[in-house]
Amino acid sequence: MFNILNIIEFAAILAFTISGIRxxxxxxxxxxxxxxxxxxxxxxxxxxxxxxxxxxxxxxxxPMYLIGTFIALPIVVIFKKHLxxxxxxxxxxxxxxxxxxxxVGIQKTLDCGFPFWVAIIMGTITGSAxxxxxxxxINEIPLLFRKEIYALASVIGGFxxxxxxxxxxTHGVTEIATAAIVILVRVLAVKFQICMPLVDPEEKEExx
Amino acid sequence: MFNILNIIEFAAILAFTISGIRxxxxxxxxxxxxxxxxxxxxxxxxxxxxxxxxxxxxxxxxPMYLIGTFIALPIVVIFKKHLxxxxxxxxxxxxxxxxxxxxVGIQKTLDCGFPFWVAIIMGTITGSAxxxxxxxxINEIPLLFRKEIYALASVIGGFxxxxxxxxxxTHGVTEIATAAIVILVRVLAVKFQICMPLVDPEEKEExx
Amino acid sequence: MFNILNIIEFAAILAFTISGIRxxxxxxxxxxxxxxxxxxxxxxxxxxxxxxxxxxxxxxxxPMYLIGTFIALPIVVIFKKHLxxxxxxxxxxxxxxxxxxxxVGIQKTLDCGFPFWVAIIMGTITGSAxxxxxxxxINEIPLLFRKEIYALASVIGGFxxxxxxxxxxTHGVTEIATAAIVILVRVLAVKFQICMPLVDPEEKEExx
Numbered sequence: 001m002f003n004i005l006n007i008i009e010f011a012a013i014l015a016f017t018i019s020g021i022r023x024x025x026x027x028x029x030x031x032x033x034x035x036x037x038x039x040x041x042x043x044x045x046x047x048x049x050x051x052x053x054x055x056x057x058x059x060x061x062x063p064m065y066l067i068g069t070f071i072a073l074p075i076v077v078i079f080k081k082h083l084x085x086x087x088x089x090x091x092x093x094x095x096x097x098x099x100x101x102x103x104v105g106i107q108k109t110l111d112c113g114f115p116f117w118v119a120i121i122m123g124t125i126t127g128s129a130x131x132x133x134x135x136x137x138i139n140e141i142p143l144l145f146r147k148e149i150y151a152l153a154s155v156i157g158g159f160x161x162x163x164x165x166x167x168x169x170t171h172g173v174t175e176i177a178t179a180a181i182v183i184l185v186r187v188l189a190v191k192f193q194i195c196m197p198l199v200d201p202e203e204k205e206e207x208x
Numbered sequence: 209m210f211n212i213l214n215i216i217e218f219a220a221i222l223a224f225t226i227s228g229i230r231x232x233x234x235x236x237x238x239x240x241x242x243x244x245x246x247x248x249x250x251x252x253x254x255x256x257x258x259x260x261x262x263x264x265x266x267x268x269x270x271p272m273y274l275i276g277t278f279i280a281l282p283i284v285v286i287f288k289k290h291l292x293x294x295x296x297x298x299x300x301x302x303x304x305x306x307x308x309x310x311x312v313g314i315q316k317t318l319d320c321g322f323p324f325w326v327a328i329i330m331g332t333i334t335g336s337a338x339x340x341x342x343x344x345x346i347n348e349i350p351l352l353f354r355k356e357i358y359a360l361a362s363v364i365g366g367f368x369x370x371x372x373x374x375x376x377x378t379h380g381v382t383e384i385a386t387a388a389i390v391i392l393v394r395v396l397a398v399k400f401q402i403c404m405p406l407v408d409p410e411e412k413e414e415x416x
Numbered sequence: 417m418f419n420i421l422n423i424i425e426f427a428a429i430l431a432f433t434i435s436g437i438r439x440x441x442x443x444x445x446x447x448x449x450x451x452x453x454x455x456x457x458x459x460x461x462x463x464x465x466x467x468x469x470x471x472x473x474x475x476x477x478x479p480m481y482l483i484g485t486f487i488a489l490p491i492v493v494i495f496k497k498h499l500x501x502x503x504x505x506x507x508x509x510x511x512x513x514x515x516x517x518x519x520v521g522i523q524k525t526l527d528c529g530f531p532f533w534v535a536i537i538m539g540t541i542t543g544s545a546x547x548x549x550x551x552x553x554i555n556e557i558p559l560l561f562r563k564e565i566y567a568l569a570s571v572i573g574g575f576x577x578x579x580x581x582x583x584x585x586t587h588g589v590t591e592i593a594t595a596a597i598v599i600l601v602r603v604l605a606v607k608f609q610i611c612m613p614l615v616d617p618e619e620k621e622e623x624x
Contacts, residue, residue: 025616034615051467118322149240198233201240260467260476408493
């Protein structure tokens with residue numbers, strides 16, 4: 001079962017893995033640790049989705065995701081000094097990954113017979129939960145909750161999928177439109193540093 | 209399938225969600241972040257229970273829990289300045305929620321054919337695991353493990369359920385007695401600041 | 417279903433539980449909290465494995481793991497002052513546990529029809545994930561990713577299992593060889609303080 005979706009998915013997996021490896025290396029994790037964090041960043045979201053859907057986690061069915069981790073590690077180690085200059089390239093792949101993962105998550109959920117609102121949540125989890133688990137493992141507050149729009153791009157993409165589907169667009173058009181919107185929203189958010197507003201916390205009136 | 213249990217569950221869900229929203233807002237999470245934390249606080253415990261029981265997570269079957277999150281957010285934002293004065297009200301709902309979630313967790317587990325000791329654990333997980341996940345996501349040591357009796361109230365309620373069931377009480381009586389005991393234990397614990405004793409750590413005899 | 421594997425597993429469970437209790441007591445958790453952390457340390461890895469394999473978590477089928485937690489707690493409390501002098505003994509049991517859990521994880525995964533590379537990952541998860549969850553719950557960066565070789569011992573053991581199986585060794589020989597190698601690697605790693613090398617982080621060229 002080797003198709004175009006698998007190939008793009010693999011590039012996205014690499015981008016996700018590399019983000020996990022870089023952030024854990026900065027925390028002085030050893031080689032084993034960065035491999036684990038890289039792998040978990042890449043497959044964590046889809047694993048939660050599959051468990052919730054009652055399916056076998058996708059990465060247990062083909063070694064390609066594990067192989068991706070072992071390809072990503074030498075890339076990070078060898079091109080270390082140049083990775084900073086590759087930040088734009090990595091951002092592109094990460095963003096494509098977000099778009100693809102969202103589409104995959106939505107489709108798998110609809111295929112299982114769940115309604116659209118569940119599919120949108122699962123698409124978002126597929127795209128974002130890996131980076132949340134990564135941040136928990138390196139003991140940081142998940143970046144996702146405080147930075148430029150990220151997971152919300154998946155949610156918006158999910159509504160686009162819903163719309164296209166309601167209009168009876170073909171599967172192909174629906175998928176491409178969804179991924180494109182996710183990528184567009186994310187790119188615009190970073191370019192113009194669009195963040196969700198913070199929720200004003202209550203003033204503390206007393207200590208403790 | 210809309211019955212009295214659903215209605216009370218919904219009020220409890222709101223109380224749980226509000227606690228997640230308030231704590232994450234205090235950590236400067238954005239609007240998306242507080243929605244996620246609020247939702248996870250409310251449904252996290254039941255999700256772990258359902259995965260362990262091999263069931264589809266309950267919140268994927270009806271949008272009411274998701275809707276609850278979107279209702280809780282404006283409540284927190286609009287009544288922000290008054291929420292401190294509503295702390296007692298929120299505490300009441302949170303405590304009722306603990307009682308209800310415990311009962312729901314026990315029943316679902318027994319319905320799946322597991323023995324009582326598993327049901328008591330699942331009742332406790334249903335009531336408490338959401339707040340543990342919340343604290344992990346906001347990068348705090350779970351409060352639960354160091355404050356007034358909380359999860360233990362569920363455990364005690366579980367034994368009451370067991371006792372009532374052994375005495376062949378009707379389902380209705382058993383459920384009400386269990387929830388009532390959970391609520392009573394929790395209220396007394398907070399009123400009299402009853403905490404579990406700490407385990408004395410070993411004296412460090414050497415560094416590192 | 418009471419056999420020799422269960423007995424050794426129980427001793428290992430005790431060692432894992434004790435490590436969770438000691439580390440959470442040092443963080444000033446209450447009695448309820450240390451019980452939870454002890455239990456989760458012992459059963460967390462196997463639970464993730466079972467959920468990934470689509471099985472009911474093993475500890476829900478027999479109360480022996482829960483009982484182990486209640487036996488471990490008084491051991492820690494009563495022998496508190498002497499536990500430091502028992503560190504070598506605890507290390508031995510913890511290491512035996514790592515070996516056994518690895519073997520159990522591999523076997524269960526192969527029995528479910530998954531290929532060897534999945535079984536090696538599951539063997540490693542069974543042995544190590546509990547301590548990762550423990551460290552997340554006490555809000556520490558998982559030790560595993562920065563200390564002497566630990567999880568890698570399971571991986572090496574997994575390859576030995578694979579090798580023995582390829583050579584058509586009997587089940588008994590394969591299991592003992594695997595556990596022995598895991599234990600040997602771990603003991604040598606601690607004795608000679610063998611760590612995985614760290615991944616050099618990129619130099620920060622700019623702030624933020």
